[in-house]
Amino acid sequence: MGSVVIAGAGVTGLVTAIRCARAGHRVTVVDRGPVPNHGSSSFDQHRALRALTTENSGAATDLHQRWVRLQTLLGGRFYRRVGVVSGWPADRVTAAETMAARTGMRIAILEPNRLPHIVFPDGYVGVHELDAGVLLAERVLHAAVRWLRRHPAVTLRPWSEVVAVDTDHARLQLADDSWITGDFVLVAAGAWTRDLVRTATEIHRQTIVYVRPPQELTSWWEQAPTVGGVGDDGTGWLLPPGDGTLLKLSAAGMCRTVADLAEPDDLDRTMAHRSRERLLAAPQRYQVVAVRHCHYTVDARTGEAALEQVGPAVWARAAVGGDGFRTAPLIADRIAELAATAVAA
Numbered sequence: 262m263g264s265v266v267i268a269g270a271g272v273t274g275l276v277t278a279i280r281c282a283r284a285g286h287r288v289t290v291v292d293r294g295p296v297p298n299h300g301s302s303s304f305d306q307h308r309a310l311r312a313l314t315t316e317n318s319g320a321a322t323d324l325h326q327r328w329v330r331l332q333t334l335l336g337g338r339f340y341r342r343v344g345v346v347s348g349w350p351a352d353r354v355t356a357a358e359t360m361a362a363r364t365g366m367r368i369a370i371l372e373p374n375r376l377p378h379i380v381f382p383d384g385y386v387g388v389h390e391l392d393a394g395v396l397l398a399e400r401v402l403h404a405a406v407r408w409l410r411r412h413p414a415v416t417l418r419p420w421s422e423v424v425a426v427d428t429d430h431a432r433l434q435l436a437d438d439s440w441i442t443g444d445f446v447l448v449a450a451g452a453w454t455r456d457l458v459r460t461a462t463e464i465h466r467q468t469i470v471y472v473r474p475p476q477e478l479t480s481w482w483e484q485a486p487t488v489g490g491v492g493d494d495g496t497g498w499l500l501p502p503g504d505g506t507l508l509k510l511s512a513a514g515m516c517r518t519v520a521d522l523a524e525p526d527d528l529d530r531t532m533a534h535r536s537r538e539r540l541l542a543a544p545q546r547y548q549v550v551a552v553r554h555c556h557y558t559v560d561a562r563t564g565e566a567a568l569e570q571v572g573p574a575v576w577a578r579a580a581v582g583g584d585g586f587r588t589a590p591l592i593a594d595r596i597a598e599l600a601a602t603a604v605a606a
């Protein structure tokens with residue numbers, strides 16, 4: 262078996278490290294900060310886990326099962342299987358049903374009055390995906406780190422900034438001038454990957470609003486699903502509170518492209534607060550606790566996520582995409598196959 266070196270300890274790096282360690286490789290994960298790093302895009306209270314999208318290819322259908330298995334392997338409880346409800350125009354629901362039948366997904370149609378605290382656009386109904394829900398993202402990262410720390414073939418190296426990648430020789434240069442060489446190298450430094458290897462990515466900055474529901478609705482919200490395609494224009498989404506997390510809101514209008522991560526934030530904060538009005542019935546009853554922004558990257562040519570080969574045995578996950586958390590186990594399998602090929606070469 263060979264050695265795998267991973268730059269970046271976000272969800273991509275950590276889940277790939279687990280997959281490669283289980284395949285029998287020696288694995289080193291380096292991160293410029295603590296592991297896990299609260300400055301990474303992966304570090305947040307929650308992330309949505311769903312499979313039903315308009316362009317569903319079927320590949321994502323088993324994500325639910327993958328996360329159930331990962332939870333069993335890592336221990337702890339980080340998958341809240343509360344379902345995901347997506348707003349769909351009523352006249353397009355047959356398309357959702359056809360897609361679900363084709364991919365074996367369990368769905369149910371829900372009238373908006375079943376979710377009376379959430380604003381649906383006129384003429385929309387809810388498509389309820391049952392095997393889906395919320396990943397408690399910070400808990401996922403901590404559980405992964407605990408598992409990796411116990412594994413004899415894994416080395417975690419926090420506070421080890423990568424300053425250069427030698428793509429020809431599969432090695433990373435660290436800030437202290439040392440080098441780490443692997444049979445296979447993955448650069449999974451999230452939105453910062455483009456500082457290390459040449460890739461064509463676009464940075465998206467999304468503003469999210471955390472609110473606290475009124476006391477009398479706490480138990481309603483704790484059972485509520487993740488909801489997308491809602492709000493007055495059908496572009497809003499929310500992640501429900503529960504297990505100690507807040508209710509989190511955003512919408513398409515709160516996402517914009519920035520030239521680089523250091524670009525000053527230009528978002529009018531009142532707009533962020535307005536998302537509360539657009540998504541929630543009786544919005545004034547919800548207290549805004551925090552507003553923050555966070556970044557994800559897409560391939561500048563396709564607008565999608567991508568895994569790119571940047572050297573004979575070096576790959577980069579520069580474009581992680583807006584679904585990069587839930588798809589991490591899927592991509593980790595693909596990377597493990599590539600690592601096995603590189604080791605065998």
Ligand SMILES: Cc1cc2nc3c(=O)[nH]c(=O)nc-3n(C[C@H](O)[C@H](O)[C@H](O)COP(=O)(O)OP(=O)(O)OC[C@H]3O[C@@H](n4cnc5c(N)ncnc54)[C@H](O)[C@@H]3O)c2cc1C
Pocket residue numbers: 268269270271272273274291292293294298300301302303304307308309310421422423424449450451452453454457467468469555556557578581582583584585586587588
């Ligand atoms: C607002 C928002 C909402 C989202 N919602 C969802 C969702 O609901 N569902 C979903 O599936 N996805 C969602 N995503 C996308 C998802 O969060 C990201 O795609 C994913 O977390 C990226 O993980 P990563 O491990 O690739 O990168 P990151 O989590 O950013 O990790 C990169 C790591 O690399 C380290 N690093 C950077 N530079 C260096 C260096 N030079 N040397 C060493 N280490 C370095 C960083 O410290 C960091 O720890 C959302 C994203 C945003 C912004």
